[in-house]
């Protein structure tokens with residue numbers, strides 16, 4: 022099983038949109054587990070479900086198994102562990118290594134080809150648990166000055182957590198989102214990312230497409246939509262670029 026963590030501490034950088042579409046795209050070629058670690062539960066809604074108030078992925082921190090949180094989604098190959106609404110990470114003290122130990126004890130890797138993790142925009146125990154099990158980290162960013170700054174901050178957080186867990190850093194890819202090729206600042210920011218962090222890390226950009234926002238209303242990820250659209254084409258290309266990196 023390959024685990025892909027979608028992360029950026031900057032809010033509104035299309036983490037959830039990316040998590041939902043990558044998970045759905047990969048579900049067309051293998052079995053996928055989607056973990057919705059943001060208590061707002063937007064990733065759950067993106068695959069036609071709701072965040073839960075009693076049992077969700079965060080329940081692993083209060084002694085539940087990961088498998089008992091699983092629910093089916095609109096896609097037969099896509100299993101969801103929904104967000105536990107109102108979970109407060111600060112009410113718990115020792116949350117280190119919980120996800121890693123659940124993966125191991127429950128042999129999660131025997132049941133899925135891919136695990137996609139949507140994360141909250143905070144550098145807390147939830148993000149650290151996610152980074153600990155990551156084979157690959159995707160950092161979506163809006164190509165503005167602060168977007169580029171946030172990519173640098175996220176990369177430093179990755180190096181910091183890799184040294185804390187005494188492991189190699191996961192494969193990192195940087196995904197420009199809401200990109201408009203006619204805006205000079207967007208192109209300048211892409212250039213800055215290439216020179217500062219390495220061209221090899223940069224995935225092809227996702228353009229602006231209002232259908233990517235509207236998909237959350239229907240609970241049908243755009244990548245599963247039969248009607249052709251820019252968002253669908255961009256995320257399909259993103260999924261194949263990611264597969265080539267894994």
Ligand SMILES: Nc1ncnc2c1ncn2[C@@H]1O[C@H](COP(=O)(O)OP(=O)(O)O)[C@@H](O)[C@H]1O
Pocket residue numbers: 031032033034035036037038039063198199200227228229230231233234235
């Ligand atoms: N490529 C895109 N084109 C248009 N709207 C987008 C695109 N990507 C994301 N959005 C919208 O931008 C907002 C933030 O995206 P979201 O995935 O929720 O970000 P995050 O999880 O990082 O907070 C949402 O309203 C989403 O629907």
Ligand SMILES: [Mg+2]
Pocket residue numbers: 036037038059063140
């Ligand atoms: Mg989100």
